[in-house]
Amino acid sequence: xxxxxxxxxxxxxxxxxxxxxxxxxxxxxxxxxxxxxxxxxxxxxxxxxxxxxxxxxxxxxxxxxxxxxxxxxxxxxxxxxxxxxxxxxxxxxxxxxxxxxxxxxxxxxxxxxxxxxxxxxxxxxxxxxxxxxxxxxxxxxxxxxxxxxxxxxxxxxxxxxxxxxxxxxxxxxxxxxxxxxxxxxxxxxxxxxxxxxxxxxxxxxxxxxxxxxxxxxxxxxxxxxxxxxxxxxxxxxxxxxxxxxxxxxxxxxxxxxxxxxxxxxxxxxxxxxxxxxxxxxxxxxxxxxxxxxxxxxxxxxxxxxxxxxxxxxxxxxxxxxxxxxxxxxxxxxxxxxxxxxxxxxxxxxxxxxxxxxxxxxxxxxxxxxxxxxxxxxxxxxxxxxxxxxxxxxxxxxxxxxxxxxxxxxxxxxxxxxxxxxx
Amino acid sequence: xxxxxxxxxxxxxxxxxxxxxxxxxxxxxxxxxxxxxxxxxxxxxxxxxxxxxxxxxxxxxxxxxxxxxxxxxxxxxxxxxxxxxxxxxxxxxxxxxxxxxxxxxxxxxxxxxxxxxxxxxxxxxxxxxxxxxxxxxxxxxxxxxxxxxxxxxxxxxxxxxxxxxxxxxxxxxxxxxxxxxxxxxxxxxxxxxxxxxxxxxxxxxxxxxxxxxxxxxxxxxxxxxxxxxxxxxxxxxxxxxxxx
Numbered sequence: 193x194x195x196x197x198x199x200x201x202x203x204x205x206x207x208x209x210x211x212x213x214x215x216x217x218x219x220x221x222x223x224x225x226x227x228x229x230x231x232x233x234x235x236x237x238x239x240x241x242x243x244x245x246x247x248x249x250x251x252x253x254x255x256x257x258x259x260x261x262x263x264x265x266x267x268x269x270x271x272x273x274x275x276x277x278x279x280x281x282x283x284x285x286x287x288x289x290x291x292x293x294x295x296x297x298x299x300x301x302x303x304x305x306x307x308x309x310x311x312x313x314x315x316x317x318x319x320x321x322x323x324x325x326x327x328x329x330x331x332x333x334x335x336x337x338x339x340x341x342x343x344x345x346x347x348x349x350x351x352x353x354x355x356x357x358x359x360x361x362x363x364x365x366x367x368x369x370x371x372x373x374x375x376x377x378x379x380x381x382x383x384x385x386x387x388x389x390x391x392x393x394x395x396x397x398x399x400x401x402x403x404x405x406x407x408x409x410x411x412x413x414x415x416x417x418x419x420x421x422x423x424x425x426x427x428x429x430x431x432x433x434x435x436x437x438x439x440x441x442x443x444x445x446x447x448x449x450x451x452x453x454x455x456x457x458x459x460x461x462x463x464x465x466x467x468x469x470x471x472x473x474x475x476x477x478x479x480x481x482x483x484x485x486x487x488x489x490x491x492x493x494x495x496x497x498x499x500x501x502x503x504x505x506x507x508x509x510x511x512x513x514x515x516x517x518x519x520x521x522x523x524x525x526x527x528x529x530x531x532x533x534x535x536x537x538x539x540x541x542x543x544x545x546x547x548x549x550x551x552x553x554x555x556x557x558x559x560x561x562x563x564x565x566x567x568x569x570x571x572x573x574x575x576x577x578x579x580x581x582x583x584x585x586x587x588x589x590x591x592x593x594x595x596x597x598x599x600x601x602x603x604x605x606x607x608x609x610x611x612x613x614x
Numbered sequence: 615x616x617x618x619x620x621x622x623x624x625x626x627x628x629x630x631x632x633x634x635x636x637x638x639x640x641x642x643x644x645x646x647x648x649x650x651x652x653x654x655x656x657x658x659x660x661x662x663x664x665x666x667x668x669x670x671x672x673x674x675x676x677x678x679x680x681x682x683x684x685x686x687x688x689x690x691x692x693x694x695x696x697x698x699x700x701x702x703x704x705x706x707x708x709x710x711x712x713x714x715x716x717x718x719x720x721x722x723x724x725x726x727x728x729x730x731x732x733x734x735x736x737x738x739x740x741x742x743x744x745x746x747x748x749x750x751x752x753x754x755x756x757x758x759x760x761x762x763x764x765x766x767x768x769x770x771x772x773x774x775x776x777x778x779x780x781x782x783x784x785x786x787x788x789x790x791x792x793x794x795x796x797x798x799x800x801x802x803x804x805x806x807x808x809x810x811x812x813x814x815x816x817x818x819x820x821x822x823x824x825x826x827x828x829x830x831x832x833x834x835x836x837x838x839x840x841x842x843x844x845x846x847x848x849x850x851x852x853x854x855x856x857x858x
Contacts (some may be wrong), residue, residue: 513668514705514764518719518771519695521687528718532709610709 205259209267212256219250219285223292247285254281302586313577325580326587329571333564333587336407338391345398346410349390353383353417380421387414403481404560409591411563415485416550422489423549424542427496432526434501445497452494458555460487465559484556492549499541503534536610543603547596564588619644619775619806620665625674627660634660635671636830644774647807649817649838652827653853658810661827662777665808666697679774695723698768702780704760706752712739712763713748716770724771731770738766742796758789762796769800776800778809814858818842826850 223246225231234242254275262268274284305320308327316322326333335343356379360371391414394400406414433445452460464487465480472478507530515525535542554565562570568584571577618641627635634657642648650658663669664676667683667690676683678693707715716735720726726734739745742762744755752760761781768776778797782790794816801807801820811817817824817838824841826834826849834841834850845851 508703508705510701510703510705511707513663513699513701514707516668517666517694517697517699517701518767519691519723520719521691524722528722529707533707536709 205262208256209259209262209264212253212258215249215253216257217253219246219253220288220292222246222249223289227293227296246289247282250285251278251281254284313580321583321586322580323583325571325577325583329567329577329584332408332571333567333584334408335410336562336567337405338401338407338410339399339405342393342399342401345390345393349387350410350413352386352390356382356386375421376425380418383417383421403479406481407562408567409564411556411561412550412553412595415481415488415553415556415563418485419488419492419549420546422485423492423496423545426489426493427500427545428531430493430497431500431504434497435504449494449497452491453498455491457488457491457552458558460491461555461559463487480559481561484559484561488549488552488556492545492552495545495548496542499538499545500534502541503536503538504530506537507533536607539603539607539610543600547599550595550599551592564591617644618642619679620808621675621677622665623675623677625661625664625671625676627657627664627669627671627673634830635664638674638830638832640825640832640835642775642806642808645804645806646822647801647805647820648809648823648825649821650808650810650825650827651812651814651817651853651857652833656827657830658827659779662699662779662808662810665775665777666694666699668699691723695719695771696773697775697777698771698773699777700761700764700768700779700781702783704752704757704764704784706760706764706767708752711749711751712744712755715752715763716767719767720770734772735766735770738769739763741769741799742766743792756789757785758792761785761789761793765793765796765800775806775808778807778811780810780812782811782813812857814842814854826853828853 222233225233232242234245237245255278257267258271258275258281259267262271275281301320303320305318306323307316307318307320308323309315310324311328313322313325315324331340331343335346338346360374363371389395390398391406391410392401392403430445430449433441434449436442436445461484464483468483469478511529511533512525515529520529553563556563557566557569565588568581568588572581572584620640620642622638622640625635625638626633638661640661650661652658660669664671664683665678667676671683679696681689681693683690683693706712707718710718713732713735716738717728717731720731720734721728736745736748739748742765744759744762744766747755747759747763752763755763765781781797782793785793790813794813797807797809797816798820807820809816809821821838823835824838825832826841826845826847828849834845834847836846841850842854845854
């Protein structure tokens, strides 16, 4: 009797499938009803049994579904991926139940019981999140202490910088060969001038705003942007230097890379703001933000260098031989043959470094610059708004996630675009 | 024989403690075709890689077309621009199209105008019969086609000397012929060639001289007919008996 029940080679396996799906659905339904609507289907059972019943029913259901080949696409997919044996079926159920149990409280906190209206703490009457806090502080989170009526200057500067960044895409084919030159040298200079004159001001009738007042997400962008475009060429030079035949250059590169990889970023930032000015002549002044950008660039340059070196090492020696045998010197060989291939290979590694860089920017808080996470830390200690740290950090987490996800998506695109057959 | 275009005198080379080349002396006249053969590890590849200084020799002198190979990088680049080389593994640049592979060096090393370089490249690609593949990438071509492209690429620099480092060893038997045909055509055109190969048929057809190397030394060097008809040393006889 038992044997015939479990024997799924039976021609009417179809009934087993139906029974299995039915049991599985019942178990999910029970958990969903209970956690979303507080309806307890198993109220008539003892507590302990009611707790385990969905698990048992679901398990039985999955067991019945588990058939070598059913011909039904979804079922086969389930069997292959999450229902391969009893243990996996058990884990699958546990994970599904955990998600279902966790969804209602988080949803109600974030959305259903949350407040967003009003503009003071008192408007938050619900038990959920107080998005009013984020709304009221939004401009601070975006622009820091930058004067409210001057925010258009930041916006204009960003639009200009982004626009100039896309400039390369519209270039005529005949000018494409100057693209690298544009992005490595001309673009950073233009971007610097735009940001300097528009956001800092002090010329063309714009009021001077000192960098101490900059902050929020815009500062995150400014710091990340300059560090990214400067640390890449630096990393490239260091990677080539580390593989150079000239011992002097090689040792300098190795020393540099190992030094910067050996110290924590936070101490580098401290040094840049506390120690560094001591070595400068007295009347020489360098802005704190500039010092921080230089420090992060030097630091991340070492990581970039190692990522790029990995790519250089993975190229077969024949590529070097072929380029040399055609009479190319060191620079021509690297610019036209080696680097185009190596850089393609290191896109994932470089992306990794860049993501780390963006997520390291909150550390500039230690030298008194408040980008978005720093502004949060300031805002949460404001006496009028005590107790809303959670909302702020979730907001920042979402923003960082969007930035980083966009970057990694872009890197996947680049990878696909430059993929060539070997 | 007129003034030799390649003069190799007492060349010695070590990899660490291991001596790969022992007192090599070799003169190659203009338009001469020389086939170098020998067992693996005998130093044949190293020898021809020394001629365009992909490997450095430690003792002796190599003079190519009046320029002595030394530490001077200017000299080396000048020599390399005049000496074309074809490799066992093709070594095409996979990120460039076939045409770009051929025009890259003429444009950037010889400063040839782009249009002229492309015309030259198409001419050379037609010579090796792959002009219809010009816009494909190396990864899309068969081994034989890739190797013929590599020959065309080297010829685009209009070299005086061509070096071949086992050009057919990485190919399917079916594709060997198409590459050898291209090389035979080149030889008939009067190019100075040094070919490391095990294709004895090719040697018989085009070579003026055959050199047999073993353990870093030139064991035998004689006219092609003489080499195959009555080899002098026992080592050569043994090698030929195994390979023919």
